[in-house]
């Protein structure tokens with residue numbers, strides 16, 4: 001009798017699960033393995049187009065030559081399947097997990113790490129992750145930083161965004177005073193670029209998020225770097241701020257590689273989120289010209 | 299753009315003295331690679347009065363941690379890393395004869411002063427143009443600290459390695475000069 005009841009419950013659960021789509025984590029391992037390599041060797045078309053525009057518009061002859069070299073570099077990387085930059089980055093993986101998906105066969109994080117391990121080894125990519133104190137290298141570029149959000153639907157979107165240390169060191173999170181408002185936000189972003197100078201390998205993409213909590217702002221700012229260069233921000237107020245910031249940053253005159261010129265930033269990408277009545281969080285994340293991200297939808 | 303100046307390493311005092319901020323150079327000869335972890339060990343050796351694993355006289359140090367070489371290649375991608383992380387160690391190496399450093403990004407004022415004092419120069423290569431730069435690297439051998447992996451000290455033979463002089467021995471700074479020229483107030 002008891003057995004039968006147990007059986008019935010299990011049966012009901014199965015009925016409940018029938019709407020869940022099952023995805024085996026081996027698919028995730030494989031997607032991450034591939035994207036670790038393609039992200040590092042195949043620069044996005046939007047970035048290359050931005051280089052071409054930079055080469056045309058740059059006033060400094062050194063700056064023009066740098067854009068030319070960056071285009072050539074991207075072509076060599078793509079054609080010979082070698083990393084465009086020796087720093088093949090921290091593997092940051094965004095997972096948009098549909099709530100109707102049931103992952104089977106293992107854990108999500110373990111699968112992502114296994115994909116990174118395989119991708120970095122097979123792709124002859126540099127392993128750059130170490131203990132913060134002893135600096136001992138983990139030797140396989142794991143663990144990845146996994147940023148998961150649960151979304152509607154039965155798909156899984158994986159975005160692999162390797163991020164180099166040079167530009168990462170230029171990131172900042174700050175808690176501004178609410179009375180400072182937009183002006184304080186914009187001044188901080190411009191100031192951050194000025195201080196970053198040549199360190200993050202300009203031309204760069206500047207990502208920033210205002211609001212939320214400090215950790216929320218940092219993640220939103222990182223996400224803005226995934227946006228296509230040249231795309232319009234759907235929020236007209238942010239779009240206007242982006243345009244103004246781009247002009248102000250480029251008017252600093254730092255130019256490609258910080259050697260002087262018109263094109264320090266290729267784009268400014270902003271996001272915002274409601275915040276606490278007492279706070280005005282701001283996160284700035286600068287991405288070098290090796291702006292790497294690839295996406296797979298399962 | 300000015301004419302490209304050909305340099306061979308090890309660098310002589312005369313060659314170093316003739317360089318000006320903004321000069322485009324093409325370097326041929328040997329470079330030694332070292333990043334922060336290797337610099338720490340090199341300076342520890344100097345502190346103990348021991349010799350370095352390479353001759354520092356006239357040496358040019360390239361701040362780089364290459365990606366692993368694919369089969370059949372001498373090196374992976376190999377662009378410069380950010381130099382300020384080596385600022386704390388740079389003068390010690392200049393004291394024993396290092397004449398050039400290649401990296402990216404601004405140096406601390408005391409490093410610029412040390413370059414004037416010890417007659418050494420700082421070059422930048424294009425940060426992130428690592429697949430392109432690798433083409434000028436003809437051979438690579440590890441000379442010390444293999445355990446540091448990409449951060450080991452390597453001897454690279456390069457041909458026509460392109461760089462630009464950032465700081466010369468007069469203390470001029472190309473980052474500052476370049477930016478002033480294009481700044482719109």
Ligand code: SF4
Nearest residue numbers: 085164166201288426
């Ligand atoms: S900042 Fe970017 S382009 Fe520059 S070295 Fe690091 S990963 Fe490469």
